[in-house]
Amino acid sequence: MNTEKSRTAGWRRITGACLALALGASLAACAPAGQARVKLDFFQFKPEAVAEFKALVAEFEAQNPDIDVVINAVPDPDTAIRTLLVKGKTPDVLTLNGNGNFADLASSCVFADLSGFPSASRVKPEVQEILNSLGTCHGSETNGLPFANNASAILYNPDIFAKYNVKVPRTWDELIAAAETFKANGVAPFYMTLKDAWTVLPAYVNLAGNLKPAGFFEDIRAASWTPQTGTHGFAKEGTEAAEKLKQLFGYRQPGADSAGYSDGNAAFAAGKSAMYLQGSFAIPAIRAANPDARIASFPYPTTNNPAETTLITGVDVTLAMGRETKHPKEAAAFIEFLMRNEAMKAYAKAQSAIVPLDDAGPMADPALSGVQDVFDEGRLIGYFDHQIPTSIPFTAMLQQFMLDGDTAAFLHRADNEFAKAAARTSTKKGE
Numbered sequence: 001m002n003t004e005k006s007r008t009a010g011w012r013r014i015t016g017a018c019l020a021l022a023l024g025a026s027l028a029a030c031a032p033a034g035q036a037r038v039k040l041d042f043f044q045f046k047p048e049a050v051a052e053f054k055a056l057v058a059e060f061e062a063q064n065p066d067i068d069v070v071i072n073a074v075p076d077p078d079t080a081i082r083t084l085l086v087k088g089k090t091p092d093v094l095t096l097n098g099n100g101n102f103a104d105l106a107s108s109c110v111f112a113d114l115s116g117f118p119s120a121s122r123v124k125p126e127v128q129e130i131l132n133s134l135g136t137c138h139g140s141e142t143n144g145l146p147f148a149n150n151a152s153a154i155l156y157n158p159d160i161f162a163k164y165n166v167k168v169p170r171t172w173d174e175l176i177a178a179a180e181t182f183k184a185n186g187v188a189p190f191y192m193t194l195k196d197a198w199t200v201l202p203a204y205v206n207l208a209g210n211l212k213p214a215g216f217f218e219d220i221r222a223a224s225w226t227p228q229t230g231t232h233g234f235a236k237e238g239t240e241a242a243e244k245l246k247q248l249f250g251y252r253q254p255g256a257d258s259a260g261y262s263d264g265n266a267a268f269a270a271g272k273s274a275m276y277l278q279g280s281f282a283i284p285a286i287r288a289a290n291p292d293a294r295i296a297s298f299p300y301p302t303t304n305n306p307a308e309t310t311l312i313t314g315v316d317v318t319l320a321m322g323r324e325t326k327h328p329k330e331a332a333a334f335i336e337f338l339m340r341n342e343a344m345k346a347y348a349k350a351q352s353a354i355v356p357l358d359d360a361g362p363m364a365d366p367a368l369s370g371v372q373d374v375f376d377e378g379r380l381i382g383y384f385d386h387q388i389p390t391s392i393p394f395t396a397m398l399q400q401f402m403l404d405g406d407t408a409a410f411l412h413r414a415d416n417e418f419a420k421a422a423a424r425t426s427t428k429k430g431e
Contacts, residue, residue, distance in 0.1 A: 037068045038330045043084070043091035045077035046317060048284065052347050053095070060337045067330050069093075085110055090322035092331040098144060098315025099386045103135030106143035112321040115142035117332065119339035127356040130382035131315045144318035145339060148353035151371050152202045152279035152312035152383070153297040155286075160187060160274045168370065171304040172244070179251050182274045191273035192252035193264035197399035203248055203277045204398055205384040206300035206312050207241040217387040225422040227415040234414040242407045244302070248277065249402045257403065261285075269293040281316070283352035283367055295367040299374050311374045314383045316353055391424070392417040 044053050050073055057069045072091065074080040078101055084090060090110050096102045105111065114120055120128075120142060127146045136143050154175075161168070161178075164185055169175040179189035193199045212232075219225065219232040227233045253259075253273070261278075262285070268276040269290035276282065286293050299311045319338060321331050337343065344355045348364035354375060355364060363369050374380075388394050397417075401410035 037066050038327050040067060040069045040093055040327060040330055040334060041091040042069050042071050042334070043077075043081060043094040043096075044071050044073045045081075045094075045096050047073060047075070049317075049347070049351055052350050056338060056343055056347070060334060063337075064330075064333065067334070069334060081105070090324060092322050092325040092327055093334055094320040094322070095147065095317050096144070096320060098131045098134070098146065098318040099383070100134060100388075100390065102131075102144060102318055102320075103386075106137060106141075106320075107135040107139075109137040110323055111137070111143040112323045112325070112328070113137065113141040113143065114145050114319075114321065114335070117145065117336065117339075119336055120145060122339075122357045122359060124356050124358050124360075124378065126378040126380045127313070127315065130313070130380065131318060133382065134386060144315070144320045145335065146315040146317075146356040147319045147338060147344060148315075148317040148348055148351065149313045149356045150280045150316040151297070151354055151368060151375070152206055152314075153299050153368075153371050155268065155276040155278060155282065155295055155297050155367075157268070157271055157274055157294050158296045159294050160271065164274075166274075168298045169301050170306045170309070171301050173304055175301050176247070178274075179248075183251065188253045188273040189251045190248065190253075190275050190277055191259075191264050191267045192249060192256040192277070193259045193261050194249075194252070194257045194399060194402055195260040195263075197395040199261050199264065199278070200245075200249070200398040200402055201385055201395055202279055203300075204241065204245050207244050207302050208238065209312055209381050209384040210300070210302040210308070210310055211237075211241045211244075212384070213237055220418045221387065221389075221422070221425075223422055223425045226419050234411040234418075235408075238411050238414065239407065242401070242410060245398075246402070246405055246407065265289050279312075280352050280354070280365070280368055283365065297368055297370040299371055309374060310379045310381050311371050312383060313354065313375070313380050314386065315356065316351075317347075389418075389421045391421055 042057065044050070053071060057071060061067060061069060077096070081094070081096065085105070123146055127149060128142065131144055131146055132142060164181055164187070166178045166181055169178050182189040216232045216237070219230050227235060264276065264278065265282055265285040266289040267273060269286045271294070280297070283295060286295060299309050301309055319335050321335060325331050341355070341357060341359065344357065345360070345364050347353065348355045352365045352367065354368065363372050385394060397410060397413055401407070
């Protein structure tokens, strides 16, 4: 018998039998009298969300007194989960960031196929595709369910916009015109934070993500790809995104080179710039600096055609289940509990996240209402950097580019780094 097919059939039986009770009935009702409490190992990667998950676990345990959910929150989740997997100790239920690291783990088939779960049918298809396209077991399973999404949009201060009669930009030219208006009136258009290399990424992933041609990453991530033989490449097709990024950072305030992310959050919270090139992930930190901070958002208008505007979004929190869990019914019930609209909305409100369900309704955080229409319409693409191998120091390359402004050098190095990654892939396959 094919072991993998047998396991898959097993998961289907689980979802068809006892998962129904996760939609309303208590799982405890299915447990034999006198049975000891089942312990679920819950790996929780997000330190800033400890309180929210503790509350959800307490609610689940109250409804299911025969289940004890043990939260495992660690300071370095990427290292911790790989260590657990090496030791053969895959947690029963996990939250992980839906990025390339998650995709690598999913592709190694350590997580169960969740495509048959009732909640899977409620996930916005475009969001699930963003997650699945990064990598799954056999390239055909659904190894994670999106629990919370973020939005890489432009944050802005609506009071400053109103004071200078600036409308929310819907095209690239309107964005630059808005920046010029603020600059002419002595207002910093953006607050830039070049001390922390990664803070250049949000703007670049929007520009590059929207402007790259179809099939870009499929080509340059292929084994043996080279800039000379490949159909696509940074030098061939990355100039517009790079030049527009340089144009945006040309508006940086004095001292931007030594300003870090925390400085940017505090400055924007204090109204020191009209816009901020960070996404929804920055909102909690901005409010921590100033609970009364005025925050609104709009999608990056990377071209002059509003119909082409998309929202860069990633699965900030993915729910997964260990493929070899000894408690599949209980683990599945816990996942279904977390995937309820009420639970997801409560989390999204606390963390300024987006509920990735078709029936989610209005954004939980009013600051994100400016991206509602684009999200609802499914005009979504994933993060450009999630497709970049971890061996490539891309954030440092972007930081250097913003410091020296050498477009050709940046694009050449990007091509060279991908060529080296492709060569390593080719060598590994040939071993």
